[in-house]
Amino acid sequence: MKNAVTFIGLMSGTSMDSIDTVAVTFSNKSLDLLGSYTHSIPAKVKADILTLCAPGLDNVQLLAETDHRLGELFAEASLALMAQLSLSSKDIVAIGSHGQTIRHQPPGHKPGFSLQIGNPNQIAALTGCSVIADFRRKDMAYGGQGAPLVPAFHREIFPHPSKTRVIVNIGGISNITILEASGGCYGFDTGPGNILLDVWCQKHTNKNYDHEGRWGATGKCSDALLSQLKTHNFFARKGPKSTGREDFNLEWLEEQTRLFEIAPADIQATLALYTAETIAQSIADLAQPTDEIFVCGGGILNLELIRNLNESLLNRMLPAIQSTGNIGLDPNWVEACAFAWLAKQRIDMQPGNLPAVTGASQQTVLGCIYLP
Ligand SMILES: Nc1ncnc2c1ncn2[C@@H]1O[C@H](COP(=O)(O)OP(=O)(O)O)[C@@H](O)[C@H]1O
Ligand SMILES: [Mg+2]
Known part of the structure; x- marks a missing residue:
C-alpha cells in the first residue's frame, strides 16, 4: 500500500438514481478527479430499499439481505471504475462508502440515529481494498445530526x-x-x-x-x-x-x-x-x-x-x-468526491465533521475501517 495514492468515493443518495463512483487523488487542499462511473441500481433492489425506508415497517430479514446485496453492488461499482482506469487494489488507499440511508432520525424527542446499509465487509472482500464506512453515527454519538457531512469537504476545496x-x-x-x-x-x-x-x-x-x-x-x-x-x-x-x-x-x-x-x-x-x-x-x-x-x-x-x-x-x-x-469540480461528482475525502480524513486520523453544521459537541474522526 506504500505507493497507493488513489481514493474511491461511493455515493448513493436519497434519490436512489444510481451509485456515483469516483477515483480521486488529493494534494494540498485540491483534488484530481481521475475518473467517474455510474452504476445502476436494479429495480428490485430499489423497491426493497423503498420498503425499508417506510417508517413503521420493520423487516429485519429484508434489511439484512438488502445490506448484503448493496455491498455487492458497491463492490461492482468500485471494480468497474478500477477496470476503466486500469487501477488495481494496490493503487487504492481506501474506498469511502456512504452507504444507502434507509432511516434518518435526527436527535430530538427520540434518540437520534441514522442507518446506512451496503455491507462494507462485502465491499472489502470483493475489491481487495480497505473500506471506510459508517460516517454518520460517530457525529451523532456526540449529539450531532450526523448530516450534512459534505460541508467540511466544501470548506476544504471551494x-x-x-x-x-x-x-x-x-x-x-x-x-x-x-x-x-x-x-x-x-x-x-x-x-x-x-x-x-x-x-x-x-x-x-x-x-x-x-x-x-x-x-x-x-x-x-x-x-x-x-x-x-x-x-x-x-x-x-x-x-x-x-x-x-x-x-x-x-x-x-x-x-x-x-x-x-x-x-x-x-x-x-x-x-x-x-x-x-x-x-x-x-x-x-x-x-x-x-x-x-x-x-x-x-x-x-x-x-x-x-x-x-x-x-x-x-x-x-x-x-x-x-x-x-x-x-473546478463537475457538479455530478461532488458528493462522491466528498466521501473519498472523508475516507482520506479517516486514514489521516483527521476530523470529518463540523460542529457548527451538525451540532455535535466536538470535532471528531468519522468512519470505521474494514480491511480486506
Ligand atoms: N437530466 C435531468 N433532468 C432533470 N433532473 C435530473 C436529471 N438528471 C438527474 N436529475 C435529478 O437528479 C437526481 C439525482 O441527483 P443526485 O445528486 O444523484 O441525488 P442523490 O444524492 O439524492 O442521489 C435525480 O433523481 C433527478 O431528480
Ligand atoms: Mg444519486
Missing part, C-alpha cells in the same frame, strides 16, 4: 479568500454550505431537493425523474398550494437541522394536495418553485452578503428548477447560480 460563497447541493434532499471569506463555515439541510419532483413525476408519468424539468415547465404554479407546502414545520426550525424521506415523501405530498383541485403538471410546476423558494429563503435568512452561489448535485440538470431558483434568488437580491464546474 473557499475564496475575499468572497463569501454558498454551495448548494441539490440531491434528493438539498443542503447548503456557507463559506465565509473569513474562513467561517456553516450549513444545513434546506429541505427537499429533487425528492418531491421525482415522486410526483414517477406517479404521474411513470418516469424516474422529470427530464430537464420539461413536464413541470408545461404547468402553472399554484400560489395557494405553494403557501400550504411552505407551512411544513421543518422550515420553522433553526439549524443545525437535517431531513430525509421521513419528512418529505409522496404520502405527505398527497395529503397536502388533497385540499386542492390542481392538474398534476401544475403540481409539478408548483413543486419546482417550492423547492427553489425554500433553498433561496434559506440563503436569504443568513442575512449577510453572499457574493457567489454554486450548485452541484443532480438538481442542476432540472432546468425548470434552476430557472425558478435564479428567479427566487433575484427576488431576494442574491446572485444567480453558477455550476461548481466553474470552480
